[in-house]
Amino acid sequence: GAVVSQHPSRVICKSGTSVKIECRSLDFQATTMFWYRQFPKQSLMLMATSNEGSKATYEQGVEKDKFLINHASLTLSTLTVTSAHPEDSSFYICSAPLAGGRIEQFFGPGTRLTVL
Amino acid sequence: QKEVEQNSGPLSVPEGAIASLNCTYSDRVSQSFFWYRQYSGKSPELIMSIYSNGDKEDGRFTAQLNKASQYVSLLIRDSQPSDSATYLCAVKPVDSSYKLIFGSGTRLLVRP
Numbered sequence: 001g002a003v004v005s006q007h008p009s010r011v012i013c014k015s016g017t018s019v020k021i022e023c024r025s026l027d028f029q030a031t032t033m034f035w036y037r038q039f040p041k042q043s044l045m046l047m048a049t050s051n052e053g054s055k056a057t058y059e060q061g062v063e064k065d066k067f068l069i070n071h072a073s074l075t076l077s078t079l080t081v082t083s084a085h086p087e088d089s090s091f092y093i094c095s096a097p098l099a100g101g102r103i104e105q106f107f108g109p110g111t112r113l114t115v116l
Numbered sequence: 117q118k119e120v121e122q123n124s125g126p127l128s129v130p131e132g133a134i135a136s137l138n139c140t141y142s143d144r145v146s147q148s149f150f151w152y153r154q155y156s157g158k159s160p161e162l163i164m165s166i167y168s169n170g171d172k173e174d175g176r177f178t179a180q181l182n183k184a185s186q187y188v189s190l191l192i193r194d195s196q197p198s199d200s201a202t203y204l205c206a207v208k209p210v211d212s213s214y215k216l217i218f219g220s221g222t223r224l225l226v227r228p
Contacts, residue, residue: 032213032214034214034215042220043204043218043219043220043221044160044204044218046215046218049213049215091157091159093159093160097214103148103208103214104150104162104165105150105162105206105214105216106162107152107159107160107161107162108159109158109159110158110159
């Protein structure tokens with residue numbers, strides 16, 4: 001399968017700080033990437049669709065000013081959690097479908113965010 | 117009604133048995149279906165995709181699709197303790213996006 005990386009894998013920060021998470025497609029170009037959040041023992045929740053060269057599309061209930069998404073190139077999307085609070089502590093995972101009409105999505109390894 | 121439904125489990129089977137995981141979906145015109153495996157603390161891993169009615173086999177895994185019944189299943193033969201994980205069913209709606217709709221997952225426990 002295709003390879004998607006995320007950085008960092010784990011981050012611990014103080015309340016009020018901003019955290020940037022990177023998602024990279026390593027061996028293919030991704031015009032679209034997805035950002036998910038998963039709380040312990042809960043299902044995946046789609047937060048937003050990241051689109052290369054245009055604004056992200058956010059799911060209902062997700063604050064776009066709090067979760068800033070930038071898709072700067074065909075291989076990189078970033079999610080910035082601004083002014084993080086303890087309730088933002090979660091497992092953040094990105095995914096990308098292969099290009100060329102393929103629709104299988106491949107997930108990055110995830111970033112575990114802990115806000116103190 | 118949820119768009120993609122799965123029994124949360126846990127489904128407990130003895131080692132060597134067949135594990136049967138089921139998923140129903142609400143959008144009758146959906147065409148693409150996926151099974152992901154997620155180990156605790158890890159991200160989901162794609163294990164099967166199926167697009168046509170019938171069975172699709174890959175090693176110990178068989179995906180079964182019945183569009184008339186809006187039902188997709190995953191069979192795991194000769195279950196191993198290493199198969200213990202949460203299995204997520206995902207359906208792609210018929211639209212222009214790549215977005216997938218995920219079920220909440222079924223937790224599988226394979227007893228040694």
